[in-house]
Amino acid sequence: MQGGVGLTAYLVNESRARRPDLALDGPAAAWIPEGERPGVKALWQEFADAVYPHDDLVVSLRGRFIADTLAEALRADPDTVLVVCGAGFSSYPWLLRFPVAVEVDLPHMAEAKRLRAAELTADGTLPVRDVRHIGADLAVPADRAAVAEQVRAVAAGRPVAYVVEGVVFYLPPADARAVVTLGAEFGTTAVTAVSYWPAAASGSVVLAEQRAWFRSRSVPEEASHHTHAELAALLGAPLDDQGPEDLQRRYLDRVVVPESALIPEYVAVSWGTPGTRGAIGAAGPSGAVA
Numbered sequence: 001m002q003g004g005v006g007l008t009a010y011l012v013n014e015s016r017a018r019r020p021d022l023a024l025d026g027p028a029a030a031w032i033p034e035g036e037r038p039g040v041k042a043l044w045q046e047f048a049d050a051v052y053p054h055d056d057l058v059v060s061l062r063g064r065f066i067a068d069t070l071a072e073a074l075r076a077d078p079d080t081v082l083v084v085c086g087a088g089f090s091s092y093p094w095l096l097r098f099p100v101a102v103e104v105d106l107p108h109m110a111e112a113k114r115l116r117a118a119e120l121t122a123d124g125t126l127p128v129r130d131v132r133h134i135g136a137d138l139a140v141p142a143d144r145a146a147v148a149e150q151v152r153a154v155a156a157g158r159p160v161a162y163v164v165e166g167v168v169f170y171l172p173p174a175d176a177r178a179v180v181t182l183g184a185e186f187g188t189t190a191v192t193a194v195s196y197w198p199a200a201a202s203g204s205v206v207l208a209e210q211r212a213w214f215r216s217r218s219v220p221e222e223a224s225h226h227t228h229a230e231l232a233a234l235l236g237a238p239l240d241d242q243g244p245e246d247l248q249r250r251y252l253d254r255v256v257v258p259e260s261a262l263i264p265e266y267v268a269v270s271w272g273t274p275g276t277r278g279a280i281g282a283a284g285p286s287g288a289v290a
Contacts, residue, residue, distance in 0.1 A: 007043045013088075066163055157187075191271050
């Protein structure tokens with residue numbers, strides 16, 4: 001496995017690659033090294049057959065909504081700096097023309113992402129971007145403090161778009177809250193987007209089956225769930241909070257799969273600086289570039 005990265009790290013990319021017209025994530029499949037693709041496809045199908053056949057839908061909707069939010073932030077201020085915690089093999093810095101982006105993940109993941117990005121840039125698959133990769137364990141307070149310090153230095157007073165995707169539900173509650181509010185330590189955060197599991201869905205059978213499958217592959221036992229009110233209090237601003245059915249209506253004009261059959265992952269967006277929010281069309285992230 002490339003750089004010590006397990007095949008499960010690529011499942012999100014495989015899901016987005018299966019819904020190209022919905023995800024609008026052109027490089028999604030390219031992040032998966034050629035030699036790993038058969039294994040990733042087989043693992044994805046195993047997961048779909050045994051547990052959950054709709055990961056391509058939910059992950060693509062999540063990524064599309066986050067990309068639209070980031071495009072809106074760039075339209076409001078083209079000098080916005082992107083910060084993504086739990087970056088995995090997401091493509092946001094290459095889909096949108098941020099002047100600089102900071103990606104944070106566990107050290108081995110951050111290094112694997114850096115190397116793969118260099119390969120894909122060299123062969124012309126990805127455009128040249130200024131992306132800084134930080135290895136950190138977000139469950140460690142000292143690591144979070146170091147991330148905040150580095151982001152402040154990179155941002156240098158510019159507005160920050162802060163994304164926390166696919167992370168907080170795998171952290172103990174206190175650490176999850178600290179990661180949600182980490183953007184406040186950047187000093188200039190204009191928008192925060194957080195994906196989370198709602199407390200009301202903690203008894204979801206689909207979620208329980210998903211967690212059992214991933215726990216057999218070293219995902220932590222503990223999980224965090226949040227309420228809309230809690231996140232609004234943590235972020236100190238009203239939330240644009242979208243669940244799987246909301247996002248289907250937004251991008252598909254109807255609910256194709258009810259939430260009861262899906263992993264109940266929501267995305268909460270908080271605009272932290274008054275006056276930054278502009279109009280955005282439902283058609284897609286018009287700020288996206290090749």
